[in-house]
Amino acid sequence: MHKKYKIAILPGDGIGPEVMQETYKIIEIIKKKLLINIQTSEYDIGGISIDKHGIALPKKTLIGCEKSDAILLGSIGGPKWDILPPKERPEIASLLPIRKHFNLFANLRPSILHKKLNYLSPLKKNNIKDGFDILCVRELTGGIYFGKPRIEINKKNMHYAIDTSIYHKYEIQRIAEIAFQESLKRRCKVTSIDKANVLYTSKLWRKTVNKISKKYPKVHLSHLYFDNAVMQIIKNPNQFDVILCPNLIGDVISDECGSLTGSIGMLPSASLNTKNFGLYEPAGGAAPDTQGKNIANPIAQILSLSMLIKHSLKMNHISNLINTAVYKTLLKGFRTHDISHDKNFVTTKEMGNEIVKSFIEEL
Numbered sequence: 614m615h616k617k618y619k620i621a622i623l624p625g626d627g628i629g630p631e632v633m634q635e636t637y638k639i640i641e642i643i644k645k646k647l648l649i650n651i652q653t654s655e656y657d658i659g660g661i662s663i664d665k666h667g668i669a670l671p672k673k674t675l676i677g678c679e680k681s682d683a684i685l686l687g688s689i690g691g692p693k694w695d696i697l698p699p700k701e702r703p704e705i706a707s708l709l710p711i712r713k714h715f716n717l718f719a720n721l722r723p724s725i726l727h728k729k730l731n732y733l734s735p736l737k738k739n740n741i742k743d744g745f746d747i748l749c750v751r752e753l754t755g756g757i758y759f760g761k762p763r764i765e766i767n768k769k770n771m772h773y774a775i776d777t778s779i780y781h782k783y784e785i786q787r788i789a790e791i792a793f794q795e796s797l798k799r800r801c802k803v804t805s806i807d808k809a810n811v812l813y814t815s816k817l818w819r820k821t822v823n824k825i826s827k828k829y830p831k832v833h834l835s836h837l838y839f840d841n842a843v844m845q846i847i848k849n850p851n852q853f854d855v856i857l858c859p860n861l862i863g864d865v866i867s868d869e870c871g872s873l874t875g876s877i878g879m880l881p882s883a884s885l886n887t888k889n890f891g892l893y894e895p896a897g898g899a900a901p902d903t904q905g906k907n908i909a910n911p912i913a914q915i916l917s918l919s920m921l922i923k924h925s926l927k928m929n930h931i932s933n934l935i936n937t938a939v940y941k942t943l944l945k946g947f948r949t950h951d952i953s954h955d956k957n958f959v960t961t962k963e964m965g966n967e968i969v970k971s972f973i974e975e976l
């Protein structure tokens with residue numbers, strides 16, 4: 614009897630359901646042609662769930678995810694729900710809590726610009742002749758997105774808001790371990806990014822990362838301040854291997870690295886806990902400006918499935934086949950709106966179909 618894999622699918626808001634449809638096509642091929650027993654079950658999350666059930670993260674969704682081997686998420690949020698009080702908006706009421714619930718502290722965001730596709734990047738060609746391959750390792754369940762108190766005070770003559778950034782040593786230790794271990798599989802370089810010239814949490818971050826680095830003598834560790842880092846990445850992304858960041862900094866850096874490959878619409882992510890259970894989602898958001906137009910790039914979602922298959926289902930060969938299929942489709946010249954330099958672009962569905970064709974060619 615073949616092993617059965619259960620994937621909880623959470624399409625969410627905005628372009629989430631559109632790009633998820635294209636990802637289902639790849640799952641169907643894996644089931645039919647590779648005879649892998651994958652069972653998918655869909656659950657609501659985010660704004661759509663608020664509309665349907667009055668709550669952004671229903672119990673049914675959490676229980677469905679708990680019973681699965683991994684979660685594949687589209688995206689959440691959009692202007693319709695921006696007017697809600699902070700605690701009720703999809704970001705704070707569903708995305709952050711689901712990450713915390715499963716202790717998904719390790720967020721891996723690989724940004725790869727292949728040499729042969731370097732013209733997709735907005736950077737000048739001579740800066741990216743050889744492309745680049747950066748893995749952003751972002752701490753995902755701590756820092757300022759989770760600190761308390763977070764509150765707006767509006768009293769007589771006083772109107773202010775507070776966010777609190779907290780990092781415990783153990784939170785820094787465990788994400789640093791992940792970054793060093795990942796770098797051993799790559800080019801053995803870790804660049805840790807912080808603001809240790811100003812922030813107390815960053816001082817502890819740097820001290821702790823330095824201590825962990827002693828366990829990894831083969832890995833070259835360097836530190837950059839956040840402001841300089843965003844500049845260095847644009848000047849020469851190829852100098853970076855693994856970039857290790859606190860939550861907020863990683864949010865920014867990963868968008869930057871993603872867009873340097875051509876579009877944030879191609880950047881997948883894996884959010885993992887210590888048991889290799891993971892939530893996989895595009896690094897970008899709900900892209901409301903492209904929603905419903907059949908123009909969104911489905912690559913980030915398809916590559917997120919690839920990461921799921923690698924990290925949670927442990928089928929590296931299938932993950933590699935998907936990655937190759939995406940690469941070949943781009944080499945064949947197919948471009949969605951976000952990566953097209955002219956008016957010649959394919960729709961979301963056409964891109965999905967082309968990736969499926971390339972995938973079948975690889976089998």
Ligand SMILES: NC(=O)C1=CN([C@@H]2O[C@H](COP(=O)(O)OP(=O)(O)OC[C@H]3O[C@@H](n4cnc5c(N)ncnc54)[C@H](O)[C@@H]3O)[C@@H](O)[C@H]2O)C=CC1
Pocket residue numbers: 628632687688689690691692704708876877878879894895896897898899900901902903908909910911913951
């Ligand atoms: N993990 C998640 O679910 C995330 C949700 N969000 C939410 O999404 C909503 C929109 O946020 P924004 O700041 O506009 O960021 P965004 O990432 O949704 O969009 C930024 C830009 O990138 C483009 N883009 C993103 N993904 C694309 C794709 N697959 N194909 C083509 N173009 C793509 C968008 O069209 C837009 O121009 C907000 O409500 C935000 O809170 C934002 C980031 C992550």
Ligand SMILES: CC(C)CC(=O)C(=O)O
Pocket residue numbers: 704708758864896897
């Ligand atoms: C709500 C945000 C923290 C989501 C986001 O921008 C991200 O995870 O990259």
Ligand SMILES: [Mg+2]
Pocket residue numbers: 864865868896897
């Ligand atoms: Mg982000």
